[in-house]
Structure formats: C-alpha cells, structure tokens
Amino acid sequence: MAAPLRIDLDGVALVSEANPSTVLAIFRARTTEGVTLLIPESAEFTVAWEHIESAQLDLAKGDVRLAFTPAYVSSVNWLRGSAALTGRWMDRRVL
Numbered sequence: 001m002a003a004p005l006r007i008d009l010d011g012v013a014l015v016s017e018a019n020p021s022t023v024l025a026i027f028r029a030r031t032t033e034g035v036t037l038l039i040p041e042s043a044e045f046t047v048a049w050e051h052i053e054s055a056q057l058d059l060a061k062g063d064v065r066l067a068f069t070p071a072y073v074s075s076v077n078w079l080r081g082s083a084a085l086t087g088r089w090m091d092r093r094v095l
Helices: 070-075
Strands: 013-016 023-030 034-038 044-048 052-058 063-068 084-088
Touching: 023 084, 034 052, 063 070
Parallel strands: none
Antiparallel strands: 013 023, 013 084, 023 034, 034 044, 052 063, 063 084
16 A cells, blocks of 8 residues: 655755745754754754744645744844745655
C-alpha cells in the first residue's frame, strides 16, 4: 500500500518579500511551540507562535508565507529587517 500524500514543507526555502534574491531561512516543521526554521549553513531554531503574526499556505499556488510581529523583527538580526518571508514548495509525487 502506498504511503498517503502529505503536505511536506520541510526544506522550503524562505526569502524576504522585499528582497527575494537571498534565502534567509529554510522551513523545517510546525510544532506546538512554533515554527522550526533553519538558517542556511547555520543553526536550526524555533520561532514561538507569539512572534508570528500570520502563517499562510496557499494550496492552489504552492505558496508559503510567514509574517512576524514588528517587535520580533526588530529584535533579531537574521531577518535583516524583513517583516515577512515567502517560499514555494514543489510536490514530490505525481499522481
């Protein structure tokens, strides 16, 4: 029996909406504590839900969007001032 299809966002590259030329983070997982991200060639960490203003997933387009609270954006360097990150995921299985 084939494994059921799942939405797999692990590995989706996230870029700034304002400057989409540089990957700022890679999506790893959604947890009860928040969203786990990986800074390329660095560390994995979790952004608590209290710091996430919105998390959107567009199933038709394959778009992912994470928006952060202004206080969080100003408190971390890794976002480089970006209020929101976006990415696209590709299906790994063709029906």
